[in-house]
Amino acid sequence: MESGVSVKTSLGQSLAVFKPRLSDLVESFDRPTQILYPKDIGYAIYMLGLKNGDSVVEVGTGSGALTAAIAQSISRLVTFRNIDPAEGFLERNADAAVIDLGDPWRLVAPAWEALAGGGVLAAFTPTVNQLEKLADALRKNMFLVLEAVELLVREFKTEAGKVRPESRMIGHTAYVTIARKVASKE
Amino acid sequence: MESGVSVKTSLGQSLAVFKPRLSDLVESFDRPTQILYPKDIGYAIYMLGLKNGDSVVEVGTGSGALTAAIAQSISRLVTFRNIDPAEGFLERNADAAVIDLGDPWRLVAPAWEALAGGGVLAAFTPTVNQLEKLADALRKNMFLVLEAVELLVREFKTEAGKVRPESRMIGHTAYVTIARKVASKE
Amino acid sequence: MESGVSVKTSLGQSLAVFKPRLSDLVESFDRPTQILYPKDIGYAIYMLGLKNGDSVVEVGTGSGALTAAIAQSISRLVTFRNIDPAEGFLERNADAAVIDLGDPWRLVAPAWEALAGGGVLAAFTPTVNQLEKLADALRKNMFLVLEAVELLVREFKTEAGKVRPESRMIGHTAYVTIARKVASKE
Amino acid sequence: MESGVSVKTSLGQSLAVFKPRLSDLVESFDRPTQILYPKDIGYAIYMLGLKNGDSVVEVGTGSGALTAAIAQSISRLVTFRNIDPAEGFLERNADAAVIDLGDPWRLVAPAWEALAGGGVLAAFTPTVNQLEKLADALRKNMFLVLEAVELLVREFKTEAGKVRPESRMIGHTAYVTIARKVASKE
Numbered sequence: 001m002e003s004g005v006s007v008k009t010s011l012g013q014s015l016a017v018f019k020p021r022l023s024d025l026v027e028s029f030d031r032p033t034q035i036l037y038p039k040d041i042g043y044a045i046y047m048l049g050l051k052n053g054d055s056v057v058e059v060g061t062g063s064g065a066l067t068a069a070i071a072q073s074i075s076r077l078v079t080f081r082n083i084d085p086a087e088g089f090l091e092r093n094a095d096a097a098v099i100d101l102g103d104p105w106r107l108v109a110p111a112w113e114a115l116a117g118g119g120v121l122a123a124f125t126p127t128v129n130q131l132e133k134l135a136d137a138l139r140k141n142m143f144l145v146l147e148a149v150e151l152l153v154r155e156f157k158t159e160a161g162k163v164r165p166e167s168r169m170i171g172h173t174a175y176v177t178i179a180r181k182v183a184s185k186e
Numbered sequence: 187m188e189s190g191v192s193v194k195t196s197l198g199q200s201l202a203v204f205k206p207r208l209s210d211l212v213e214s215f216d217r218p219t220q221i222l223y224p225k226d227i228g229y230a231i232y233m234l235g236l237k238n239g240d241s242v243v244e245v246g247t248g249s250g251a252l253t254a255a256i257a258q259s260i261s262r263l264v265t266f267r268n269i270d271p272a273e274g275f276l277e278r279n280a281d282a283a284v285i286d287l288g289d290p291w292r293l294v295a296p297a298w299e300a301l302a303g304g305g306v307l308a309a310f311t312p313t314v315n316q317l318e319k320l321a322d323a324l325r326k327n328m329f330l331v332l333e334a335v336e337l338l339v340r341e342f343k344t345e346a347g348k349v350r351p352e353s354r355m356i357g358h359t360a361y362v363t364i365a366r367k368v369a370s371k372e
Numbered sequence: 373m374e375s376g377v378s379v380k381t382s383l384g385q386s387l388a389v390f391k392p393r394l395s396d397l398v399e400s401f402d403r404p405t406q407i408l409y410p411k412d413i414g415y416a417i418y419m420l421g422l423k424n425g426d427s428v429v430e431v432g433t434g435s436g437a438l439t440a441a442i443a444q445s446i447s448r449l450v451t452f453r454n455i456d457p458a459e460g461f462l463e464r465n466a467d468a469a470v471i472d473l474g475d476p477w478r479l480v481a482p483a484w485e486a487l488a489g490g491g492v493l494a495a496f497t498p499t500v501n502q503l504e505k506l507a508d509a510l511r512k513n514m515f516l517v518l519e520a521v522e523l524l525v526r527e528f529k530t531e532a533g534k535v536r537p538e539s540r541m542i543g544h545t546a547y548v549t550i551a552r553k554v555a556s557k558e
Numbered sequence: 559m560e561s562g563v564s565v566k567t568s569l570g571q572s573l574a575v576f577k578p579r580l581s582d583l584v585e586s587f588d589r590p591t592q593i594l595y596p597k598d599i600g601y602a603i604y605m606l607g608l609k610n611g612d613s614v615v616e617v618g619t620g621s622g623a624l625t626a627a628i629a630q631s632i633s634r635l636v637t638f639r640n641i642d643p644a645e646g647f648l649e650r651n652a653d654a655a656v657i658d659l660g661d662p663w664r665l666v667a668p669a670w671e672a673l674a675g676g677g678v679l680a681a682f683t684p685t686v687n688q689l690e691k692l693a694d695a696l697r698k699n700m701f702l703v704l705e706a707v708e709l710l711v712r713e714f715k716t717e718a719g720k721v722r723p724e725s726r727m728i729g730h731t732a733y734v735t736i737a738r739k740v741a742s743k744e
Contacts, residue, residue, distance in 0.1 A: 004303030006368045016330060016368045018304040021235030039225070040234050046228030049207030051258045052238065072237045073259060117190030118204040127187060127536040128349055128686045135344035136233060144202060145344065150351075152338040154543050156361065158321035158331065163314055164499040164544060165336075171526050171541030175342065182192045182202045313722040314500040340729050350685040350730060357712050357727030376675030378740045388702060388740045390676045393607030410604050411597075411709060418600030421579030423630045424610065444609045445631065489562030490576045500721055507716035516574060517716065522723075523597060524710040528733065530693035530703065535686055537708075547714065554574045555562045 023073055025169075026065040029075045036100065036124060037173050039151040041069045044122040057089045057114045059107060060100030066124075070098065083107070099123040102130070105137035112141050117183040124174040131175045132176035143179040150175050160185045190277040208258055212251040222286065222310060224360050225337040227255045230308040233332075233364045234282045236251040243275045243300045245293060246286030252310075256284065269293070275300035290316070291323035298327055310360040317361045329365040336361050378382050387399045393533040394444055398437040408472065408496060410543050411523040419518075419550045420468045429461045429486045431479060434473030438496075442470065455479070461486035471495040475511035476502070489555040496546040503547045515551040523545050579681050580630055584623040594658065594682060595731050597709040599627045602680040605704075605736045606654045611629045615672045617665060618658030624682075628656065641665070647672035657681040662688070663695035670699050675741040682732040689733045700735040 003019035018024075023038055044066070050073040058067060085087060088110035089097070094113065096119060097111040104123040111121055119142060125131045131148055138145050155166040189205035196280040203212075209224055222291040230252070230269040236242065244253060269275060274296035275283070282305060297307055308330060311317045317334055322332050339354040375391035390396075395410055416438070422428065430439060455461060460482035461469070468491060469483040476495040483493055483500040493515060497503045501518055510517050527538040561577035576582075581596055602624070608614065608631040615624060641647060646668035647655070654677060655669040662681040669679055679701060684691045689706055696703050709731075713724040 002303050002369070004367050004369045005303065005317070016366075018366055021233070022237075023233055023235060037524050039229055042230070042232030043225055044228070046224050046231065046255060047207070047209055049258075051208075069232060072235075077230040077299070077364070090265050100360040101302035115285065117188050119190065120207065127534050128688075129535055131342065131344060132346055132349050132687075137274060148344045149339050150342070152340075153335050154338075156317065158317060158334045159365075160318055160322050161501050162499050163318050163501055166543050167545075169541055169543030170539065172537035172539055177344075180202075180204055181190050183188070183190045253739050315504075315719050315721055318501075347687050348685050349687055352729050353731075355727055355729030356725065358723035358725055374675050374741070376677065376739050376741045388738075390738055393605070393678065394609075395607060411601055414596055414600035414602070414604030415711070416600070417604065418596050418627060419579070420580055420631075422582060423580075441604060443714075489560050491562065492579065501715060503714065504721050505717055508718050520714040520716045521711050522702055522714070524712075525601070525707050526710075528689065528706040528708070530689060530706045530735075532690055532694050535690050549716075552574075552576055553562050554564045555560070 002129065009059070022068055029073065035173060036066050037153070040173055040176055041066055041152040043151055044098070044124075044150075044176055044178070045069055045073050047176075048120050048122050050096060054095040055091065055093070056096045056098060057091045057094045057111070058098040058100075059083050059089075060098070064099065065102055082160060083110065085110055092116075095119055097121045101171065104130070105133045108134070108137040108141045108143065112143065112181055115181040117181060119181045120166065121177075121179045121181070123177045123179075125177065126172075126174045128175070134177055138177070138179045142182045144182050146178045148175055148177040208254055212254065221359060222252050223339070223356065225339040226310065226359055226362055227252050229335075229337055230284070230310075230362055230364070231255055231259050233362075234284070234306050235309050236282060238280040241277065241279070242282045243277045243280045243286060243297070244286075245269050245275075245351070248282070252284065252286055269296065271296055278302075281305055283307045288316070291319045291343040294320070294323040294327045294329065298329065298367055301367040303367060305367045307363075307365045307367070308362045309365075311363065312358075312360045314361070317363065320363055324365045328368045330368050332364045332366060334361055335362040398440065407545060408438050409525070409542065411525040412496065412545055412548055414439055415521075415523055416470070416496075416548055416550070416551055417441055417445050418493050419548075420470070420492050420543045422468060426467040426469045427463065427464045427465070428470060429463045429483070430470040430472075431455050431461075432470070438470065438472055440510040455482065457482055464488075467491055469493045474502070477505045480506070480509040480515065484515065484553055489553060491553045493549075493551045493553070495549045495551075497549065498544075498546045500547070503549065506549055510549070510551045514554045517552050518550045518552060520549045521549055561667060580626055583649040584626065594624050595711070595728065597711040598682065598711070598734055599624055601707075601709055602656070602682075603627055603631050603735055605734075606656070606678050606680050608654060613649065613651070614654045614656060615649045615652045615669070616656040616658075617641050617647075618656070624656065624658055643666065649697045650674075653677055655679045660688070666692070666695040666699045666701065670701065670739055673739040675739060677739045678740055679735075679737045679739070681689055681735045681737075683734045683735065684730075686733070689735065692735055696735070696737045700740045702740050704736045704738060706735045708735055 006014050006016040006132045091114045093116040094114045099107050154169050192200050192202040271292045277300045279302040280300045285293050340355045395438040457478045463486045465488040466486045471479050526541050564572050643664045649672045652672045652673040657665050671673040712727050
């Protein structure tokens with residue numbers, strides 16, 4: 001059946017079938033640990049400045065939602081797995097690094113090694129304590145912390161004459177930190 | 187000078203130069219009317235599900251930040267200009283339509299004509315009244331309104347031992363509405 | 373049993389009994405229509421500037437949480453019931469008026485009659501459309517609208533080393549409008 | 559001139575004079591250190607359950623806005639000054655304790671001594687680190703932490719047909735923690 005076509009069921013109800021967007025597919029992914037939402041994923045990808053041809057190193061134990069979104073934004077996602085910090089990312093000169101696991105500070109030095117000068121890093125941390133340790137590790141490892149933010153999204157009812165925000169909303173997912181690699185000139 | 191390299195100035199200060207991301211370039215764009223922020227742009231692009239090869243029709247009187255972001259996400263941006271609703275978008279079978287001007291309801295019918303079945307529309311409206319009129323027009327013109335949301339982003343100070351949100355933040359930019367074209371089966 | 377005393381149960385659990393605050397008692401009230409939360413009630417009472425000896429007229433179909441809070445803030449709550457706008461509040465020279473029902477604009481003129489010059493009005497409206505009609509009625513009936521606000525409250529987990537906002541929160545209750553009666557000098 | 563009366567100036571402008579509410583007076587207070595806003599003050603006073611006849615101990619280095627609001631809510635405010643933790647509050651059997659300074663954890667034990675069983679404590683902390691230390695001290699000193707929250711308030715433009723939130727808002731003031739004294743039964 002063609003995307004977007006609406007049909008009547010035998011009970012007289014309308015039913016439309018759509019080709020899924022990535023954000024629809026993600027709904028069916030396993031969610032083993034922390035969850036990133038579209039608000040976080042869309043923001044990070046935009047702030048990473050990902051574009052066709054970029055190479056990205058990523059490490060995370062999440063649902064794969066972020067990985068799928070990165071893969072859709074660039075033509076190739078070079079590295080993706082849970083890595084040993086001692087070994088590091090084998091990639092060099094990457095345009096961006098994405099870290100989505102519980103102890104992101106362990107991977108700050110390996111990410112620095114993997115990135116090209118000026119390469120952008122995004123990391124996600126659910127607690128404030130993780131955010132604090134991450135920002136500290138970034139500053140001590142030659143990264144410039146551009147920002148650490150949280151995003152809130154609120155849905156609206158839009159029925160004419162009764163417009164109002166929904167009564168309930170997601171209060172928190174994770175803080176998003178964006179930093180860039182600084183390479184000292186000897 | 188290479189991106190990310192830090193040098194000492196004659197005054198002993200450190201200075202690093204970075205290759206600009208799109209989000210940096212946008213800072214220097216003119217902002218003639220309403221302003222979309224990274225929170226809105228990143229979210230909309232993710233929810234539109236844009237990917238390489240997609241064709242997008244866009245109309246807007248904004249700063250160009252959104253246009254530039256779309257252009258970076260897909261390989262070609264087919265249409266971009268302020269259009270006459272009577273004439274409509276000349277494009278057909280577009281994957282997505284983006285509307286960012288003060289009276290988006292005037293372009294709902296033309297967007298329907300331009301989109302393929304199941305095509306996704308994103309529109310931005312600063313006031314609640316505009317949101318209400320837009321949602322009403324979408325429902326009356328064979329669109330399924332998936333969501334109308336607002337996004338808030340809050341920056342954090344991350345100095346160790348003194349972590350706290352910034353005292354001031356942007357309170358509002360625009361509501362983001364996402365809808366999909368429904369094509370009735372005859 | 374004395375307030376605040378902790379005892380061990382036969383199962384070895386600790387149990388403490390507290391004298392209820394008003395905000396605890398309110399939890400057990402019926403909630404027939406719209407719900408006001410402590411964030412709204414505390415703010416409104418503070419912005420009304422209620423103090424001992426003040427007289428307040430109130431009309432509302434809510435849970436009684438607001439009424440109870442007003443009654444606790446002042447020594448006497450003069451009027452409380454659902455009124456006929458044609459008849460109006462019988463009270464005159466009131467220090468404050470509080471309106472918490474679905475069509476607050478109908479009571480704007482009666483509230484003006486009941487208030488002393490400079491008297492403060494607070495009203496609660498769940499939808500943006502109600503807020504719009506209320507503000508319009510206030511301006512057309514010799515009130516100065518000081519502000520219309522919404523409040524959001526977010527709870528935190530405070531376990532050491534794992535501080536973070538709760539994952540879910542209330543997204544919306546009602547907009548709070550504060551206005552003062554203006555009496556033209558003839 | 560009577561409160562609320564509007565007069566025409568010689569330039570033809572309307573001018574109304576109002577008797578100040580407490581929230582108006584507070585605008586002219588000195589703001590030496592951290593700032594509490596009506597959202598925080600109104601909430602805390604409501605959650606403290608303050609009522610006529612209550613005795614309250616308070617310590618703070620702030621603007622006096624909170625003190626003034628407490629004084630307006632109860633008939634007597636027993637203690638107000640910056641105290642030596644070793645000496646403690648001299649008061650006993652207080653209904654509530656309010657702490658608004660940079661190291662509130664130092665005063666948790668003295669507050670416990672000053673409160674009656676079940677007495678309610680409110681404290682304000684600008685940073686997450688202070689919140690964490692405070693909550694930890696409360697739990698270790700026989701308090702039950704009822705909640706730690708942050709409040710956000712957003713103003714709206716309410717001109718008919720152009721309703722929208724204000725573009726800018728306050729992003730953060732302080733976290734508000736509410737706890738009750740637990741007295742173990744020997």
